[in-house]
Amino acid sequence: MREAERGLATLDEIVAALGSCTVQVVPIPHDCTDGFFGAYWRRPEAYLDSGIRASISGLARLDEATVRPAIERLAADLASGAWDRRYPHLRGLEEIDLGYRLVVSSSA
Numbered sequence: 001m002r003e004a005e006r007g008l009a010t011l012d013e014i015v016a017a018l019g020s021c022t023v024q025v026v027p028i029p030h031d032c033t034d035g036f037f038g039a040y041w042r043r044p045e046a047y048l049d050s051g052i053r054a055s056i057s058g059l060a061r062l063d064e065a066t067v068r069p070a071i072e073r074l075a076a077d078l079a080s081g082a083w084d085r086r087y088p089h090l091r092g093l094e095e096i097d098l099g100y101r102l103v104v105s106s107s108a
Helices: 013-017 043-049 050-054 064-080 082-086
Strands: 021-027 101-105
Touching: 013 021, 013 101, 043 050, 043 064, 050 082
Parallel strands: none
Antiparallel strands: 021 101
């Protein structure tokens, strides 16, 4: 996904283009129901569901040969407990800053 989004405008570029604006952090709650890419940060099991992956535009645009190995690694890590050993702090958080930002222009 990082490679596919490489040409998108950066936050700094957007702020520079807008001029007068504010940037607000948008923390993502652990039980977010929207279904965008970062919504399942505390529920990684959801990414194993092909229907959920199909509704996440960044994942849906990738070919299956790219996605399959990552999903297989995630499934193995969840089954073995490796994911929880690697990220034990995530299961207890109520929300997290994943880098999502709301940019509000104050120019007329």
